[in-house]
Amino acid sequence: MRNQSKDKYIYFCSECGYESKKWMGQCPACHSWNSFSEEPVIKTVSKSASGIGALDSLKGLPKPKKLSEIETDKEERYDTGFKELSRVLGGGIVPGSLILVGGDPGIGKSTLLLQTARNLAANGRKVLYVSGEESLRQIKLRADRIGGASDELRFITETNIDIIISVLEKEKPELCIIDSVQTMYTEEAQSAPGSVTQVRECSQRMMVCAKTNNIACFLVGHVTKEGTVAGPRVLEHIVDTVLYFESGNNGAYRILRSAKNRFGSTNEIGVFEMLEDGLSEVENPSEYMLSGRPENASGAVVTCLLEGTRPVLCEIQGLLTDTAFGMARRQALGLDYNRLNLLLAVMEKRGGIAMSRFDAYVNIAGGLKINEPAADLAVIMAVLSSYKNVSVPSDTIVFGEVGLSGEVRAVQQVSERIKEAVKLGFRRIIMPKLNMSKLNRDIIPKEVELIGIRYIGDLYGLFK
Ligand code: TYD
Ligand code: MG
Numbered sequence: 022m023r024n025q026s027k028d029k030y031i032y033f034c035s036e037c038g039y040e041s042k043k044w045m046g047q048c049p050a051c052h053s054w055n056s057f058s059e060e061p062v063i064k065t066v067s068k069s070a071s072g073i074g075a076l077d078s079l080k081g082l083p084k085p086k087k088l089s090e091i092e093t094d095k096e097e098r099y100d101t102g103f104k105e106l107s108r109v110l111g112g113g114i115v116p117g118s119l120i121l122v123g124g125d126p127g128i129g130k131s132t133l134l135l136q137t138a139r140n141l142a143a144n145g146r147k148v149l150y151v152s153g154e155e156s157l158r159q160i161k162l163r164a165d166r167i168g169g170a171s172d173e174l175r176f177i178t179e180t181n182i183d184i185i186i187s188v189l190e191k192e193k194p195e196l197c198i199i200d201s202v203q204t205m206y207t208e209e210a211q212s213a214p215g216s217v218t219q220v221r222e223c224s225q226r227m228m229v230c231a232k233t234n235n236i237a238c239f240l241v242g243h244v245t246k247e248g249t250v251a252g253p254r255v256l257e258h259i260v261d262t263v264l265y266f267e268s269g270n271n272g273a274y275r276i277l278r279s280a281k282n283r284f285g286s287t288n289e290i291g292v293f294e295m296l297e298d299g300l301s302e303v304e305n306p307s308e309y310m311l312s313g314r315p316e317n318a319s320g321a322v323v324t325c326l327l328e329g330t331r332p333v334l335c336e337i338q339g340l341l342t343d344t345a346f347g348m349a350r351r352q353a354l355g356l357d358y359n360r361l362n363l364l365l366a367v368m369e370k371r372g373g374i375a376m377s378r379f380d381a382y383v384n385i386a387g388g389l390k391i392n393e394p395a396a397d398l399a400v401i402m403a404v405l406s407s408y409k410n411v412s413v414p415s416d417t418i419v420f421g422e423v424g425l426s427g428e429v430r431a432v433q434q435v436s437e438r439i440k441e442a443v444k445l446g447f448r449r450i451i452m453p454k455l456n457m458s459k460l461n462r463d464i465i466p467k468e469v470e471l472i473g474i475r476y477i478g479d480l481y482g483l484f485k
Contacts, residue, residue, distance in 0.1 A: 032057045033217035038256070040217075060212040099196065099237065102140025105292060105302040106133070108329075109264060109277050111285015114141075114196065117235040118284065119228050121202075121256055123242045124266035129275055129295055130241050131155070133266065134198045136167055136299050137239075142174035147194040153180040153204030167299035180214065182207050182223040186230045193234060199227065201241035202256075224259045257281055268388065274303060276388060289329035307334035307445055310387035316415055320407035323418045323447070324399035325438040326391060332434070332441040334418065336386040337396065339403030341379040349377050355385030356396065364400050364423060371427030372401075372477055374408060395432040397423035398451070401477055409484045414449065418442045421453040427477045431455040436464055443469055451483070 098113030454473030
């Protein structure tokens with residue numbers, strides 16, 4: 022035991038960044054076991070430690086300002102050259118913002134950012150790409166794959182954040198990419214690169230540098246086995262935007278989502294595909310989500326979800342099998358486990374099916390995650406189709422929220438959902454009856470059949 026450990030050392034949870042004066046077996050914040058590691062306390066509190074507030078305090082006490090005194094330029098945003106990325110960012114990159122991009126190794130973070138850097142450079146913007154992971158040769162090989170870049174894009178390999186900041190202050194690029202934040206270090210903190218102290222300290226320094234010099238900055242972050250960027254709580258409140266890059270279920274394409282965004286909505290997703298020559302955006306994700314759909318298989322139903330402002334069609338698969346043990350198994354992939362249990366309970370109580378006799382598995386094909394109740398009716402339909410072993414015709418689409426009494430409730434943006442479905446060739450739309458009255462029928466082609474559902478019992482009549 023060290024006697025001075027009380028003030029010289031501090032403990033961090035390596036999963037979530039929770040900070041504690043003493044070692045603990047289980048993290049009180051994220052409940053992971055054995056995740057605490059000891060790190061020396063930084064001796065000098067750096068000027069950057071208190072975030073952008075520190076900028077004002079350097080110049081004396083800040084003077085509180087009225088709203089009318091605060092100047093705003095007309096908000097400028099840099100075009101990323103990728104519609105999908107720009108939309109997820111809320112309309113492009115905000116100058117001087119700090120954006121964290123997290124994702125599994127090999128998912129394509131470096132490729133995405135290199136392509137973005139190249140697109141900005143092609144528009145005459147000055148970009149600096151700082152790599153702490155790959156040699157310049159490796160970067161050149163990658164850049165050649167995606168088709169080279171203009172001279173506005175420059176590269177350095179460096180891991181000392183203070184040197185990087187000096188370079189940034191001298192070069193003053195408009196965009197900078199730090200790949201990755203886990204390889205960066207400052208000599209003022211004694212722990213190893215990648216530790217919570219280092220990651221936090223480096224990000225804070227980058228934040229101050231980005232704001233003072235008006236340099237937009239992407240930080241690449243690796244995710245832990247829990248699927249979050251190391252020390253997410255410490256990092257997420259420092260940066261302006263947090264994006265996660267993840268692969269869809271079958272690995273063929275990549276989904277970019279935002280978990281936090283000070284400059285836009287967090288509901289938007291961007292869909293990309295990894296090709297021979299880099300990432301290419303998928304402008305019509307519905308077609309993608311539905312590709313490889315089995316014809317006339319029971320248990321498969323298509324629904325329409327809203328991902329931000331955009332309707333996306335996806336397939337929900339349900340499977341019921343007889344329970345082999347006393348306790349029925351339930352598995353939900355891509356939707357909330359509790360929501361599935363709730364819907365199965367509604368089917369049992371209001372639909373008269375003894376669900377406890379069956380193991381139930383529900384999967385959202387294509388790697389989407391459902392977070393709106395409009396998919397309820399489709400989940401029930403998929404489970405019902407598997408129960409009856411009768412397939413739902415492949416030109417049918419289902420959406421609607423289901424309440425505890427088995428009533429089907431209205432959902433938002435019905436015409437957008439229907440338009441997207443009709444565009445992709447769906448001809449039968451099973452939807453909440455409550456939405457039918459306000460629907461403008463003129464936008465829907467005559468051959469499209471609309472079936473209004475009031476109670477889940479009405480669904481049963483459709484399987485004959
Ligand atoms: P990379 O951007 O290095 O991932 P990350 O930075 O998230 O670790 O992407 C690596 C993978 O992408 C690698 O397996 C090779 C593949 N790839 C392509 O398929 N096509 C390409 O044009 C490029 C550049 C990479
Ligand atoms: Mg990389």
